[in-house]
Amino acid sequence: MAEEEKAPETARKGSNLYIGFAAPERLGVPEPASKVLHYEAGGESFDYEAAAAHLPVYTNDGRVLAKMFSLTFVKLEDGKQDEKRPVTFCYNGGPGCASVPVDFGGMGPFRVATDGVEHLSYPIEAEQNPWSLLRLSDLVFLDAPGTGFSAVAEDADPKKLFGIDGDADAFCRAIMEWLDSHARWGSPVYLFGESYGTVRNSVLMRVLGEHDVKVAGVTMLSSIFDWVQTQPGEDLYYLGMMPTYAATAQYFGKAGQDTDVDTWFDQAMAWNEDVLAPALLKGDRLGSEKEAEVASQMSGFIGLPAEQIQRAHLRIGLDEFRRSIIADEGKVCGRLDMRFSSPAPLASQDSAEWFAGEDAADDAVESSWVTAFRRFLSQTLGYRNPAVYLNSNYEGVGTSWNWDHAEPGTMETVHAPNVSYDIAVALKRNPHMKVAFLGGRYDAATTYWNTVHDVSCLYLPEDLKERVEFHRYGCGHMAYVDVPTLEALFEDMRAFYAKK
The missing domain is CATH 3.40.50.1820 (Alpha/Beta hydrolase fold, catalytic domain)
Structure with a gap:
């Protein structure tokens, strides 16, 4: 009752x-x-x-x-x-x-x-x-x-x-x-x-x-x-996402395992502003060698392969991260609360619009x-x-x-x-x-x-x-x-x- x-x-x-x-x-x-x-x-x-x-x-x-x-x-x-x-x-x-x-x-x-x-x-x-x-x-x-x-x-x-x-x-x-x-x-x-x-x-x-x-x-x-941060290709969007990705990667055991959660997030916030922000601002003027270096550092924070990050020119979208971070478990993580997870959709269910609305944090x-x-x-x-x-x-x-x-x-x-x-x-x-x-x-x-x-x-x-x-x-x-x-x-x- x-x-x-x-x-x-x-x-x-x-x-x-x-x-x-x-x-x-x-x-x-x-x-x-x-x-x-x-x-x-x-x-x-x-x-x-x-x-x-x-x-x-x-x-x-x-x-x-x-x-x-x-x-x-x-x-x-x-x-x-x-x-x-x-x-x-x-x-x-x-x-x-x-x-x-x-x-x-x-x-x-x-x-x-x-x-x-x-x-x-x-x-x-x-x-x-x-x-x-x-x-x-x-x-x-x-x-x-x-x-x-x-x-x-x-x-x-x-x-x-x-x-x-x-x-x-x-x-x-x-x-x-x-x-x-x-x-x-x-x-x-x-x-x-x-x-x-x-x-x-x-x-x-x-x-x-x-x-x-x-x-x-x-x-x-x-x-x-x-x-503005919601507009396609806007760098403020990617900068906003990076510390959240880092926290999520730590939660799922993909990064930051020897660091306190708040310290880890503070480190991600600082790196985001001191390294990633100026790198994004330069675009292709950054050069492939420097881009690879930043991608490697970013990989250490967000738990995705450096090669994947560099292919995206340091700009990892939310759908890509949700599909990737626990893909080895056959799962995707949530959006409203990235700690939540659910089984990955079928390969034929490839609609980005549909996937964006599928959220275990909401369903729960x-x-x-x-x-x-x-x-x-x-x-x-x-x-x-x-x-x-x-x-x-x-x-x-x-x-x-x-x-x-x-x-x-x-x-x-x-x-x-x-x-x-x-x-x-x-x-x-x-x-x-x-x-x-x-x-x-x-x-x-x-x-x-x-x-x-x-x-x-x-x-x-x-x-x-x-x-x-x-x-x-x-x-x-x-x-x-x-x-x-x-x-x-x-x-x-x-x-x-x-x-x-």
């Missing part, structure tokens, strides 16, 4: 948390549902209210653009919420992904227990999470329009929502609606985004400020900021999180929505995403945005804001080196640098899969929220 079914609870339909919420029948969404539950984990014990509802995304003239599904957890003291307690708005990325992994993966009050890098099986149960951010802040998990149970209004243009700037604007409006309807304008506002959610965070932290919402803190988990856990989430909604909250829950809707959302972005300070709209500029603008406007960048050694989806590089290129003044912190863990993209990481992450977040 799942822990949420054991917890003391009191049914609360039409809770006071929904004062000011637009009539559900007008929006065409189910009635909100909420219950009071009891949290007892990590040495803490308290009641909290869990509530499932939709937040209307209003235009300036009051029309509804979208209905954004939210799952809210609010700590209660003597049956009441603390109007000054921090509230953190959490979401995943994609674009086209719902917030379930961030919630039932590790940040919410319930978590599906993981089994290292093994695939999860039945029974799928959620247990009370001793590392939940609910211990530090009230939580609101938001599904972007077009994902989860969030829908675009029939008379609205999806193009205004499915894009970098439109998406941030929609989240800004939903957050303001939540603060209004919950009477929480006195609460410090925090943002927690993963993956593309860090792109959203970057723009949103600026846009919220422009709407007079003072953001206290932003957590960037598994970040990507400069979209994703469906279990969604199962636990749906069970929580129906059996614990009594919430029923006849719509299909779209945990991943890349086909409907991501494929039509508008990547154009109005870069602050340039007066230009660019097609390959660098949203780190938005971070710098937001910090300069609000020097009391704090930002935490969290990343994993084994994340090949949003590589750690690129995050460090992008932020370093902002040339922030020293007083703002003091508002920025970096935390690197022994995990992949979804840090909460890894229990030691989750423990460390919670302690880092405890200090982050306490920071003045």
